[in-house]
Every structure is written in C-alpha cells, then in structure tokens.
Amino acid sequence: MKKGSASYEFVKGLWKENPVLVMLLGMCPTLAVSNSAINGIAMGLAVIFVLVMSSLIISAIRKLIPSEVRIPSFIVVIATFVTMTDLFFKARYPDISKALGPFIPLIIVNCIILARQEAFASKNSVGLSLVDAIGMGLGFTWVLFLLGTIREILGFGTWFGHPVLGGWFHPLIVMILPPGAFITLGVLVGLKNMIKKES
Amino acid sequence: MSLFIIIIATVLVNNFVLSYFLGICPFLGVSGKASSAIGMGFAVTFVMTFTAAITWLIKYKILIPFHLPFLEYVSFILIIASLVQFVEMFLKKSVPGLYRALGIYLPLITTNCAILGMALLGSLRNYNFIENLVFGFGAGIGFTLALVIMAGIREELEFADVPKPLQGAGITLILAGLLALAFMGFSGMISGG
Secondary structure, X not given: OOOOOXXXXXXXXXXXXXXXXXXXXXXXXXXHOOOOHHHHHXXXXXXXXXXXXXXXXXXXXXXXXXXXXXXXXXXXXXXXXXXXXXXHHHHHXXXXXHHHHHHOXXXXXXXXXXXXXXXXXXXOOHHHHHHHHHHHHHHHHHHHHHHHHHHHHHHHOEEOOEEXXXXXXXXXXXXXXXXXXXXXXXXXXXXXXXXXXXX | OHHHHHHHHHHHHOOOXXXXXXXXXXXXXXXXXXXXXXXXHHHHHHHHHHHHHHHHHHHHHHHOOOOOHHHHHHHHHHHHHHHHHHHHHHHHHHOHHHHHHHOOHHHHHHHOHHHHHHHXXXXXXXXXXXXXXXXXXXXXXXXXXXXXXXXXXXXXHOOOOOOHHHOOHHHXXXXXXXXXXXXXXXXXXXXXX
C-alpha cells in the first residue's frame, strides 16, 4: 500500500497513525466516557458521524475558504454537526445522552476532528477525505471500545451490562474512577509501543 | 459561604483535569517544564474567568429571551475563539510584559476543551452571574494546580529509569492516574458541587 491510495488512507487511522494511541489526540473524551463498553461505542459513533460529515463539507468547500479564517470556519461547521448529534441523542437515547453529559457538545473541541480538517480534508479531494475520516473515526472507536471493555469488566464485573465474571470477583471500583482511566490508557499506549518495536 | 464552596469544589474536589478529564491535551503537552506550565495556567485562568462572564451574559440576555438555545454551542465556541484573540490584542497593547510571558500559549487556548467544558458545565448548573464567575476562576486555578504539580513530577522523572515502551506518553498517563488517586482523597470533603 502506498501513501495517497485510498486503502492506505483508510488503514493508517486504525493502527499506524491511530489518533488516540499514537497521536494522543482526543484524550478528554477517551478518558471520560470509557467507563463502560456501551458508552465507548456511543461516543465513537458520534465522533465518526461528526468527523465524516465535517470532512465531506470542508473538503468540498476547501477552495472557497480563505486561509486566514480557516480555523473559525472549520469550528463553525463542526459545531453545527455536533449540535445535530446532541439533539439526536437527546431525542432518541436520553439515557446515553445523560451518561455522556457535556462530552457530546465537547466533540466540537475534540482535537481529532480539527486536526483531520487542518491536516487532511482542507488539502485533499472529497473521496480521499471521506476514507480518511472513516478510518480515523474507526481507529478512535476501537480504542474507546477496548478501554471501555477493560474498565467495565474490571470495575463492575459486567460487559454491556451483563455479568461476565462469577460471584467470586470483587469489582475494582478504582477502574471506573478517574485513576483507572489514566492508568489503563497509559498501559495501552505502552503495549502499542512494545508491539510496534517488535514488528 | 457558597462561593467559597464552589472554589474549593472546583480546585480540589472536582479538579477539571484529574476528575473531569478536561484539558488533557495541554496537560500532557505543556507539563514538561514548570515555567511553561505556570504560563499556560495563568493564560487559561485569565481566559476562563472572562469566558464565564461573557457566556453567562450571552445565554441569559440573548439566547434565552430570543428562544435560541440550539445556538448555544456555536455561539460559545465563537465567543471563546474571539475572546482569545481579543485578550491577545489587549495584552500586546497594554501589558507587553505579560504578553511576552504567555507568548505562544494564548492562541492554543481556543481548542482547550477545559474552557468550553467550563462554559457548558456552568450553563448546565444554572449558576447566577457571580457564581459562574467564581466557577470559571476556580476551574482555571484547578487546571494550573494540576499542571504545575505534574510539571514538577516530570522534571524529576528525567533522572528515573523508565521502561522503554512506557517512555513519554505512557508514563505521563500513569503518573496522572496516581495523581488523580491522590486527589480522590479530597472527595467527600464537600458533598455535591
């Protein structure tokens, strides 16, 4: 796979340039909403939607935006889609909307989205930007899902709300509290570096 | 009394960085040296206090009377972006010393999620004007505190023997976890908040 081809732009977000584990972007939602697998997936899907729609719009109008005001223009486009997502969650999934709290509106300042607009969508065609956005969004989602799974199983002994560990297991409450989030993500970043070095 | 509780709650008990996970990017990025951590902390506190005042006025004097609550996010982020720009111009003209000290940290603040997070949390909690102002100030001080403590630890870390794969981001996150554990000692000091 060579740089610039559609398959390369798709796969890089999943592993080699993973937004969370390698580029350390979007840490706030990653840490805050990964206390259960379902929250991780919901957040991931919301980010994929906003990322894909903003990349589409911005790569389509990239030649019309003067470069001096590009950042405010990106933010307005992103904020519009985030408002839509937030209203959708509030209407259809009020429980998840409550659990994610202010972290849905905070997608506006999620560095992943702005970084992809600045680094990719504002310089590439609509097709490539779409592929890049989906790849990056999925890369973000799987890390969130994994983190949510680890923390939910160790912290509650459940997975998607169903008990998976027997009665002998004492939930480690610290895993669902802030320290558990920081430490689990730190270990994951370390593991990623270890695997990268061996291959 | 309640204003005092808001300050203690935002600085220690519900520290923005360590228990709300807001402003993690600058927390990881700028906490390498204590001097830059202090500069960043002051810039953020400054902008946060102003943001708290202006977003409150926008919400209660414009958005609610004109039935435009769906514009909340768009208007808040635009206010923050223009406020950062304005603060930058103001400092450059009238307090050049402080401007030079803050330097490159000012423009970075726009995308700091702690600022928008503070504006949104304050709006969710229906604070009155003074409470919101104190909340914004406390959030900034809490951010500065976490950043400076972390920078102090990381300066010492340069002499430690960290396993190779954990060097850099890995060990910083684990340290943040331990720091968060320490800050959890404050929980229960104030209920709610």
